[in-house]
Amino acid sequence: MRIKVDNDKCQGHNRCITVAQELFDLDEYGYSHEKQDGAVPKELEEKARLAVANCPERAIKIVSD
Amino acid sequence: MTTEPIKDWATDYDIFDPEYIKDPYPVWDELRGKCPIAHTERWGSSWMPTKHADVYAIAQDVEHFSSANPLVVPVVPPEGFEQTGDDQRFLGVGAPPISSDGYEHTWTRRLLLPPFSLKSMEKWIPVTRAHCRSLIDGFIENGRADAAADYAQQIPPYVIAKMLGIPSEMSGTFTQWVQEFLEFGLQNFAMASEARNKILTFLWQQITEKKKNPGDDLISYLVQADVDGEPVPDQHVLGTCFLLLVAGIDTTWSSIGSALWHLAQHPEDRARLVAEPELMDTGVEELLRAYAPVTMARVLTEDYEYNGCKMAAGDKVLMSFPAANRDPERFKDPDKVIIDRAENPHIAFGAGIHRCAGSNLARMEMRVALQEWLARIPDFRLEDPENVTWAGGQVRGPRSMPVVFG
Numbered sequence: 001m002r003i004k005v006d007n008d009k010c011q012g013h014n015r016c017i018t019v020a021q022e023l024f025d026l027d028e029y030g031y032s033h034e035k036q037d038g039a040v041p042k043e044l045e046e047k048a049r050l051a052v053a054n055c056p057e058r059a060i061k062i063v064s065d
Numbered sequence: 066m067t068t069e070p071i072k073d074w075a076t077d078y079d080i081f082d083p084e085y086i087k088d089p090y091p092v093w094d095e096l097r098g099k100c101p102i103a104h105t106e107r108w109g110s111s112w113m114p115t116k117h118a119d120v121y122a123i124a125q126d127v128e129h130f131s132s133a134n135p136l137v138v139p140v141v142p143p144e145g146f147e148q149t150g151d152d153q154r155f156l157g158v159g160a161p162p163i164s165s166d167g168y169e170h171t172w173t174r175r176l177l178l179p180p181f182s183l184k185s186m187e188k189w190i191p192v193t194r195a196h197c198r199s200l201i202d203g204f205i206e207n208g209r210a211d212a213a214a215d216y217a218q219q220i221p222p223y224v225i226a227k228m229l230g231i232p233s234e235m236s237g238t239f240t241q242w243v244q245e246f247l248e249f250g251l252q253n254f255a256m257a258s259e260a261r262n263k264i265l266t267f268l269w270q271q272i273t274e275k276k277k278n279p280g281d282d283l284i285s286y287l288v289q290a291d292v293d294g295e296p297v298p299d300q301h302v303l304g305t306c307f308l309l310l311v312a313g314i315d316t317t318w319s320s321i322g323s324a325l326w327h328l329a330q331h332p333e334d335r336a337r338l339v340a341e342p343e344l345m346d347t348g349v350e351e352l353l354r355a356y357a358p359v360t361m362a363r364v365l366t367e368d369y370e371y372n373g374c375k376m377a378a379g380d381k382v383l384m385s386f387p388a389a390n391r392d393p394e395r396f397k398d399p400d401k402v403i404i405d406r407a408e409n410p411h412i413a414f415g416a417g418i419h420r421c422a423g424s425n426l427a428r429m430e431m432r433v434a435l436q437e438w439l440a441r442i443p444d445f446r447l448e449d450p451e452n453v454t455w456a457g458g459q460v461r462g463p464r465s466m467p468v469v470f471g
Contacts, residue, residue: 011420029178053408
């Protein structure tokens with residue numbers, strides 16, 4: 001699994017980092033981006049799904065490898 | 066101001082109706098079923114979407130829906146109103162970025178986001194916690210308190226005063242000014258105008274002082290900041306400080322109050338939050354969803370038909386984030402408060418480019434306020450549910466809420 005934050009959609013709600021801090025980083029303004037290349041280790045797949053489901057802006061997508 | 070009885074909520078809604086303020090949920094449910102975007106002429110022409118999809122779509126469409134005036138009631142002086150010197154002096158002061166569009170919004174918001182980031186909030190947690198503890202010390206021996214007036218109301222003005230670097234002893238005065246401006250002032254122009262002048266005069270003194278003696282605080286940060294190599298114009302610093310004071314007080318006070326109102330009536334949720342403190346994150350999000358306090362307005366930039374509604378240039382749209390959060394098309398069992406709700410993409414802080422810049426602060430205050438209350442007062446109930454008074458309009462929350470402990 002791989003995730004991608006759409007930078008045009010992210011408005012810095014910071015829900016993803018609260019749900020899955022292992023998978024996201026914030027810039028100084030609070031906008032989110034996926035860590036490294038967005039690869040999600042098997043054990044964090046559920047957290048990745050939760051981050052997607054909790055984003056009020058629908059800014060996070062699960063992209064296939 | 067019209068005070069006539071409401072003929073039909075779909076065509077004549079009134080956000081100041083006392084019954085609606087007490088319990089708006091049935092109204093939204095009815096509207097979603099028969100006329101999801103309601104209309105009224107009570108304060109000029111305004112529209113109120115009640116479905117998540119509409120509120121969300123309008124929040125994203127900044128081209129047709131401007132933020133030039135986030136208040137629904139037109140700011141028009143009544144006949145015979147005489148402008149004072151202060152009215153003229155502060156004429157062009159807005160509240161950037163909440164009242165800004167376009168480029169002005171972009172730079173004024175970027176200025177504000179770093180000091181309100183998740184990381185910046187860490188330093189304010191101990192300050193907030195110590196304050197909550199001292200508030201509880203003040204009433205715990207009494208076995209009762211007004212959870213709204215003695216607790217919820219006392220937290221946000223104290224913290225924002227600390228952040229701005231202004232005397233926290235002024236908290237009570239700030240609260241009074243903000244109520245005069247935003248709560249009672251929505252329907253009383255003279256009162257709002259006087260309160261605005263008092264706040265701006267006070268802030269202007271503080272800004273002048275910080276320019277001479279800058280400290281480690283938000284006002285000093287703003288007066289020392291530069292944007293594209295230019296200092297921030299004084300008028301913007303003043304407007305932004307005004308926003309921070311006004312937007313950060315009755316909003317969070319309302320969320321903390323509504324959260325305690327819910328917990329006072331739900332022993333099972335209290336017990337879970339006490340036994341499983343790790344549920345506080347989802348708990349706070351769920352209480353924000355279910356009792357979102359804030360409804361901001363947008364202004365139509367031109368005639369525009371949205372979803373069959375023929376909106377005219379200058380019409381207002383009331384962004385009912387609270388109604389959107391109760392939409393069954395977006396949230397399963399929306400009227401149930403589920404403390405561990407795992408999927409909760411609520412828009413209590415709005416959506417789109419105007420997402421509340423203070424959301425991290427609000428969440429922090431709420432979390433700390435509830436943690437400290439539950440640690441000392443795990444068991445409490447409303448003294449009399451009928452005696453709870455609510456403020457409404459564009460910010461909804463309890464204003465007086467006597468509770469009994471144990």
